[in-house]
Amino acid sequence: MSFELSQIGLVHANGQRALRAITLSVTGGERIAIIGPSGAGKTSLLRILATSIRPSEGRVSVLQSNPWQLSGHELKRLRARIGVVHQFPPIPPRQRAITAVLAGRLGQWPWWKSALSLIYPADIAGPREQLARLDLADRLFERCDRLSGGQLQRIGVARVLYQRPDLLLADEPVSAMDPALADLTVNQLHSEAATRGVTLVASLHAVDVALRWFPRVIGLRAGEIVFDLPAVKVSDGVLRDLYASETGILPTQDNQPLTVLPAEEAAVNGLKVVVPPRVI
Amino acid sequence: MMSALPSALPPTAPLRDPAALSRAGWTLAALLVLWPLLHIAQFRPGDLFDARNLKVMGNFVGQFFPPNTSPEFLGFAFKATLETLAMATAGIALAMLLAVPLGLALSHSLSISRIGPGPGRGLGEVIRAATRFVLLVLRGIPEIVWALLLVRAFGLGPAAGVLAVAVTYGGMLGKVYSEILESGDTRPARALLESGSGRLMAFFYGLLPGSAQELASYTVYRWECAVRASVIMGFVGAGGLGQLMDQSMKMLNGGEVSSILIIFLLLVLLADAISVAIRRLLA
């Protein structure tokens, strides 16, 4: 079991309720997309899984332990096994890409190794390999303030790939990328999860990316799970319902209109989403 | 049509700054508080221009000219300058040794138990409160008092000055370090703590890159202050330029005093240059 949430509720410090009665259980190696309008609670849900906030109600179990009953030392070890790709990469602007990627292993390295790595990188091949997977190998020694938003987001992904976590969480990991790079990045997250048999949970603003890549899709609205379906069963109606409060247009990575094929047709074509060719 | 513009504004937005009244109120309140304080401090700027006072001050300043440039005195002054620089530098180095762990302990942005909040929250708050108190005592007692105390232990000479600077400035640096670490972008450090990193490494990998410049320039500024503080401490026998100045003043030798003052200006200039260089290096 990767994680188990039962009847989770979350009220933020200012009294804002973000989650209500979330029950979810996920076995090892699953790949799950969380979609839903802005403010639905996607980030809050991922932060609970990342053990960075404690739920106000309900029980959490992550990687077979209840994080909030562990000792400080055990909690630290658990956190080192959870990798989080943040929507806005939390990387100091002056830091070099290699250092930012190496920081993924701070939870695993003894302190003296991390300290020595400040003087001379403890590992160069590792970070370069991870950056190469994301088409950024040439930026290894570049300072992060010289990178674009999409490049910085990929540095954040590379850090988590380098961390080799037992649970991979990603909060809108491709929100600043164009469709091609978004595909590349999601693909790498997938192959990492698949080859190491770990669970991947990603929140996504783009419905097409979710349906194209993730076998299981969870729809979240106003802090509640609206649906939890295999991607092939997600219908146009369900999606329009989920985003009802917004413009009625489904958000996609390339801002093109989206057609969702019914389940039977999708099974035949092996395709779930169709993006109509651009009219020139 | 120009006249259509104002009506295009939403009806709720007034055409006057709604914050103006409260701003005026605060300004007035500040003046009302300041006025009695100036009275208590017996601040009477008119006295400055009283003919008799002008003459007395003029005579005092007049004694300072010309500065003493005799090789013998400059030799003394050079040795005292080195002593002062050594005192300030050693003092600040020791102060940093004290301030870095205290500042890191105090800073909320490096608190692991706040995440969640998790285990050890109570202990963390107790440690932070104790640290805050220690820093308060260290910097709350003026360096001159520490110097007077330490001169009794170490005898006359720079050692007492060094420790007095270390103690007081350790307190100041620790407090300001922790505030600098909280005022920048704390998300990188927090993200590292959330992925199992220790506090010290979260500081080096998450906080230091963003705050190194500010930490360095504040430390250099404090070094400059320590150079000046060493004068005062010299007056109570802690050596350096201050002691030399004390002797010159007692002997009413204005030329020597003004030479020493010029050396001070040069030292402050030096501190400024160091600060600029460090900031450029870290940029």
Ligand SMILES: Nc1ncnc2c1ncn2[C@@H]1O[C@H](COP(=O)(O)OP(=O)(O)O)[C@@H](O)[C@H]1O
């Ligand atoms: N730190 C916070 N303090 C208070 N309210 C918050 C905080 N973070 C999120 N919220 C609120 O919780 C709700 C869910 O937010 P979030 O989980 O960020 O949604 P999403 O990631 O789906 O956009 C929103 O109403 C938001 O305003």
Ligand SMILES: [Mg+2]
């Ligand atoms: Mg979000």
